[in-house]
Amino acid sequence: MSSVSDWDVPNPVKENRSGLIGKGVDRYEGPLKVTGTAPYAYEVQPPSPPAYGVMVGATIAAGRITDVDTAAAEASPGVLAVWTHRNVPAQPPRGTKAHPRSTAGSKPALESDRVTYWGQPVAFVVADTLENAVAASHMVQLTYAADAPDVDFQARLGDAVDPPGEKDVEVGDFQAGFEGSPVRLDETWSTPIQNHVQMEPCASLAWWEGPDRCIAHTSVQMVKPAQHGLAETLGIDRDAVHLMTRYIGGGFGGKGQTYDDLTLAALAARALGRPVKVAFTRQQMMHGTIHRPATVMRVRLGAERDGRLNAMSIMTWTHCHSDGSFTEHASNFARSLYAAPNRLTGHRLVRLDLPHAGPMRAPGEASGTLSLECAMDELAETLGLDPVELRIRNEPEVDPENGRPFSQRQLVRCLKEGAQLFGWDRRLPTPGQVRDGRWLVGLGMAAAIRGNFLLPAKCSFSVDADGVITVRQGMTDIGTGTYTVLAQIAAETLGVPLGQVVVEIGDSELPPAPGSGGQFGAATAGSAALAAGVNLRKAIADLAVNDPGSPLHGGDSASVTFQDGVVALENRSETLRDLVRRAAPAGLTVEGEIRPAQDAQRWSTQTYGAHFCEVGVDPVTGEVRVRRMLGVFAAGRILNAKTARSQLTGGMIWGVASALTEGNAVDPRYGSLINQDLAQYLVPVQADIGDLEAIMLDEVDDKANPMGIKGVGELGNSGAGAAVANAVYNACGVRLRDYPITPDKLLAGLIAAGR
Amino acid sequence: MRPFTYERAADARAAVKSASETPGARFIAGGTNLLDLMKLEIERPQHLIDVGRLPMAEIEDTPDGGLRLGAVASNTAVAADSRVRGRYPVLSQAIVAGGSPQLRNKATVAGNLLQRTRCAYFYDTSKPCNKREPGSGCGALEGLNRNAAIFGASHACIATHTSDMAVALVALDARVETLTPSGQARSFPILELHRLPGETPHLETHLVPGELITAVALPPPPPGGQTYRKVRDRASYAGGLASVAVAGGALALGMVAHKPWRAVDAEAALASGASPSEAMARELAGASSAGRNDFKIPLVARLGAAAIGEAREGAR
Amino acid sequence: MKTTITVNGQARSLDLDPRTTLLDALREHLRLTGAKKGCDHGQCGACTVLVNGVRINACLSLAVMHDGDEVLSIEGVGAPGSLHPVQQAFLSQDAFQCGYCTPGQICSTLGLLAEIAAGHPSQETPSDAPPVLSDAEIRERMSGNICRCSAYPQIVAAIRQAAEALA
Known part of the structure; x- marks a missing residue:
């Protein structure tokens, strides 16, 4: 049984003799990326010229396909195959696991005549060229019997139920605590559907080596489930799929699973006997891959006049696909954030004929902080307290939900240092007081929290x-920087320069790791790497002391040191290269692994931060511009100052987007999202982002993993949007609780406020 | 894309001749809007006549003290021209408010004028749209019409013209010069180029089939200040929610109608001494909205008044 | 259709479907996959290349329209062992994460620097005054290149570093 106490022993990452841990070294794969020579899935050169597959999406949200006419498409120049549910090659039923230990079941494409969301892939065309495939895809004629789509989330809130296996969590007596509080807040916030909009649309390339072995390149965050799911779908042994995903053009949770591009590429490659590649179009990505579902969040806060919370509740309503159960857990983060003796949190779920909901960067926190962290701002105003001070007054000594000690919690330090660095004391508590040209200027802040996780990996x-x-x-x-931090861990552990390290990842034939998601990647993959590195050190040390040709011969292997490419024992040494070349010319390979500690659950392990934002609001037009923003974070030991900062600033900008521009609108008449491209789904551009900085506090969290690190990929997103929204209020005196805060909505508020 | 044939026109006369003789022919120059629509099969030309390299990219002084912009001059070239920046700053400002540098480097004067609406229901070919498919209905009318027209819309179409450049050209009283299929040159005020939707929103201009825009001529700049203001959801690289071009006493509004909207009522009010706010109110008395675009009426009122004030300030 | 395009200094003769975009000609015919397909509709900038020294969206242009043109794609800017100063600056400043928009950002930077040098106006300085390479100018002029990883602050820093290196 493993225990966090096992992690107390010294290790090369903690010792950091070469100083590589924490150093902001350039990205390992950076030279390939800046020269355009890193091949993403669609760009890998297959052994023979590929055919091109194009998917066709349904144009109804619910119903059945009643007729199929593919004659024109089949007769179109260059067409090699046209598939619908009627003629797609047989695939095992959904969820089949022929191999009991497969990490994913089969995911048949073009499964049946049933349509359960708009844009669902319902036909597939393969042709000799991309142009011919695209043209033929427009000729596929499908006739539908459409059901009235049930997609109106707001209209269906009353029908929402507890998510499967979940109940509300209450501590103390929320209702009594709330009603007994002299100061109360009860407001409701809403957030829209959001799309990941990775710059690289999902894409796959597949070919076969003989009848039984499929080679697939795809763009996916988790390797093993992709490999196993494809093998199960193809009905072949799970090790007969060699799946690679070496460069991934953005994931953010949306590529945590595979889609029909992979299945169809592999099926078509088998059927046609040649490589086939398939990519989603940008428009297809909006419906065809998962999204962050919309939420409605009711926040109730009951406080004493000095600001101490008596009662805290956040209840989230959200939606998922008609066949699904994914729940946007927007209330969960609040369980560990502020002290309040009486607490109620929970979720309600409604199933709709919308595409599949799923995780998107900081699932839960990204939406949830947009309500609670604005509610705290409103409460602070009601109390006449500074919003930073209100949070400090509600700082818990132990996790307020379960009484567990915090492994590390530097939220107050983040708040205080952030306030000082940002010049928070210049904020005027009364909104609408500061003008700069045509802009009203305001400051806002919010706290950030995101859980930390460790999964098994090799x-x-x-x-x-x-x-x-x-x-x-x-x-x-x-x-995220996986290549780079693995290289740093290897170089530090074995005492070699970074240039002497090769990193190979994104391949199903390599020792399994859970992949990228939930900001568990660096901690999980890195801890396994550290273990492997320590094992290799032992193997090399043993090799040296047991090799009569080595100057280290006969010494104590536990005392061998590794630095600058040299293995040494007291004043005896030789280069690593000389040792291996002489004593193990075929090289040495060892494995290492990490498992979560049994007793880690005794601590509440989170990452924390504080955001500070300055916005300008044009009171004439309702336009908002972020002028500057600062985030201060505490997230354990930082492996790479450069890539970690980039993760955090990127997350902060996601928060800006959530607050100001992002969201899919549903037209309930058609059951589809109306904004389907990057001209209509607005993510921030350069001009939207002013001066922005992220600072990381010194921290080591020895309860998190052997390296004392935690994740940062999602933390930056948590709370950032709320800081923007609070700054908007401070600038112009308008509170909007329906995100995003677009000029049309803000203008109505400005006019109502007499601006 | 549907298959098409492609030719590079030898000269303008050959281009219009080919256009009138070849079924399904379209001119292409920059292609930034036409190819966008062809990929979605909203546009399905059978033949493309590339006029992008015809000698129509010049920007030249005219004898009356104006400026003639060649039809295939890039948006960037027009915005950067020192005469445009010096004498027609509203035009330069409007151009750089649109698209991205990459798009402006490719997009042309004529192509910008002839760009089609960005209405989401026009772009989604599964939705009804009278503009894309006459008689199919209008998905936007009772839909998510946040960016719909407030002037001159019809029950058949509430889409807007989304050009920035055209709004400035309308305020500047530009004239459009063309070559008709029969080889005749003609010229007319830019306000007569675009149509209101009426019952036929698929007909967007008064050009005859095969007619080629060869230039846009600017009269000498009007006395008074000029400015262009655009409101949008993000700071750059986004279509507008509304825009205003002011050139002396002339006022044009963008993204509020099926065509760049000359605010004649507001101009008349300003000429008779009304305040900017009063003038905008006069113009907006004729506006109507469809629900989600209600905000455009107060937005244009406020933006217009602010822009008029800025232009006057700038003229001092 | 027979089309000859000079790509990264080399004349390349192709026989292309007229429907083939410049982007697909580079990626699928010339195996130059540095220019990326992010949206295929001119809405993201990942496909940015320079044609006759000017940055454009390669997705919104037919290859046959470029007969006789000179195209510079990221592969012609520099190679892993011999990075161009702009590439080196992007690497040093960590001005990318997933890397998918990066070739477009770098080509766009080359276009931006040329446009600033030529005195082109922007929304930031539309007046007659010559533009200076301020952070605000960089942000406005790089707004045609979306980075969903949101490396925007790092990209501004990289362009500043590159401009200094090239000065």
Whole structure:
């Protein structure tokens, strides 16, 4: 049984003799990315020229396909195949696991005549060229018997039920505490559907080596479920799929699963006997892949006049696909954030004929903080307290939900240092007081929290006769910096320069790791790498002390040191290269693994931060511009100052987007999202983002994992939008609780406020 | 894209001749809007006549003290021209408020004028749209019509013209010069280029089939200040919610109608001494909205008044 | 259709379907996959290349329209062992994460620097005054390149570094 106490022993990451841990080194794969030579899935060169597949989406949200006419498409130049549910090759029923330990079941494409969301892939065309495939895809004629789509979330709130297996969580007596409080807040916020909008639309390339082995390149965050799911769908042994995802053009949770592009590429490659590649169009991505569902969040706060909370509740209503159960847990984060003796949190779910809901960067927190962290701002105003001070007054000593001690909690330090660095004391509590040209200027802040996780993972380390260390892991890098931090851990652990490390990831034939998601990637993959590195050190040390040709021969292997490419024991040394070349010319390979500690649950382990934002509001037009923003974060030991900062600033900008521009609108008459492209689904552009900085506090969290690190990929997103919304209020005196805060809505508020 | 044939026109006369003789022919120059629509099969030309390299990219002084903008001059070239920046700053400002540098480097004067609406129901070919498919209905009328027209809309179409450049050209009283299929040159005020939707929203201009825009001529700049203001959901690279071009006493509004909207009532009010706010109220007395675009009426009122004030300030 | 395009200094003769975009000609015919397809509709900038020295969206242009043109794609800017100063600056400043928009950002930067040098106006300085390479100018002029990872602050820093290196 593993325990967090096992992690107390010294290790090379903690010792950091070369100083590589924490250093902001350039990205390992950066030279390939800046030269356009990193091949993403659609760009891998297959062994022979590929055919091109194009998917066709349903134009109803619910119902059945009653007729199919593919004659024109089939007769179109260059067409090699046209498939619908009527003629797609047989696939095992959904969820089949022929291999009991498969991490995913089959996901048949073009499964049946049933349509359960607008844009669902219902036909597939393969042709010799992309142009011919696209043209033929427009010729596929499908006739539907459409049901009236049940997609109006707001209209269906009353029908929402508890998510499967979940109940509300109450501590103390919320109602009594709330009603007994002299100061109360009871407001409701809403957030829209959001799309991940990774810059690389999902894409796959597949070919076969003989009848039984499928080679697939795709863009996915988790390797093993992708491999196993495809194998189960193809009805072949799960190891007969070799799946690779070496470069991924953004994930954000949306590529946590595979889609029909992968299945159809593999099926078509088998049927046609040649490589086939398939990509989603940008428009298809909006419906065809998962989205962050809309939420309605009711927040109730009951406080004493000094600001101490008596009662806190956040209840979230959200939606998922008619066949699904995914729940946007927007209330959960509040369970660990502020002290209040009486607490009520929970979720309600309604199933709709909308596309599949799923996780998107900081699931839960991203939506949830947009309500509670604005509610705290409103409460602070009611109380006449500074919003920073209100939060400090509600700082808990232990996790307020379960009484567990915090492994590390530096929220107050984040708040205080952020306030000082940002110049928070210049904020005027009365809104609408500061003008700069045509802009009203305001400041806002919010707290950030995001959980920390550790999952099981393996990793292998090799050393070859050139002294090169190769890290191999079925891990992914979606832009987070995985390649780089693995290289740093390897270099630090084996005492070699970074240039002497090779990192191979994104491959199903490498030791399994859970992939990228939930900001668990670096901690999980990195801890396994550290374990492998330590094992390789032992193997090399043993090799040296047991090799009569080594100057270290006969020494104590536990005392061997590794630095600058040299293995040493007291004043005896030789280069790693010389040792391996002589004593193990074929090289050495070892594995390492990490498992969550049994007793880790005794601590409440979270990452924290504080956001400060300055916006300008044009009171004439309702336009909002972010002028500057600062985030201060505490998230354990930082492996790479450069890539971690980038993760945090990126997350902060996601928060800006949530507050100001992002959202899909549903037209209930058609059951579809109306904004389907990047001209209508607005993510921020350069000009939207002013001066923005992220600062990381020193921290080591020894309850998190052997390295004392935690994740940062989602933390930056948590709370950032609320800081923007609070700044908007401070600038112009208008509170909007329906996101995003667009000029049309803000203008109505400004006019109502007499501006 | 449906298959098409492609030719590079030898000269303007050959281009219009080919256009009138070839079924399903369309001119292409920058292609930034036409190709966008062809990929979605909203546009399905059978033949493309590339006029992008015809000698119609010049920007030249005219004898009357104005400026002639060649039809295939890039948006960037027009915005950067020192004469445009010096004498027609509203035009330069309007151009750089639209699209992105990459798009403006490719997009042309004529193409910008002839760009089609960005209405979401027009772009989604599964939805009814009288503009895309006459007689199919209008999805926007009772739909998510936040960016719909408030002037001159019909029950058949509430889409807007989304050009920035055209709004400035309308305020500047530009004239459009064309070559008709029979080889005749003609010229007319830019206000007569675009149509209101009426019953035929698929007909967007008064050009005859095969007629080629060859230039846009600007009269000498009007006395008084000029400015262009645009409101949008993000700071750049986004279509507008509304825009205003002021050139002396002339006022044009963007993204509020099926065509760039000359605010004649407001101009008349200003000429008779009304305040900017009063003038905008006069203009907006004729506006109507469809629900989600209600905000455009107060938005245009406030934006217009602010822009008039800025232009007057700038003229001092 | 027979089309000859000079790509990264090399004349390339192609026989293309007229429907083939410049972007697909580069990616699928010339195996130059550095220019990316992010939206295929001119709404993201990932496909940005320079044609005759000017940045455009390669997705919104037919390859046959470029007969005789000179195209510079990211592969012609620099290679892993010999990075161009703009590429080096993007690497040093961590001006990318997933890397998918990066070739477009870098090509766009080259276009931006040329446009600033030529004195082109922007929303930030539409007046007659020559533009300066301020952060605000960089932000406005790089707004045609979306980065969903949101490396925007790092991209501004990289362009500043590159401009200094090139000065």
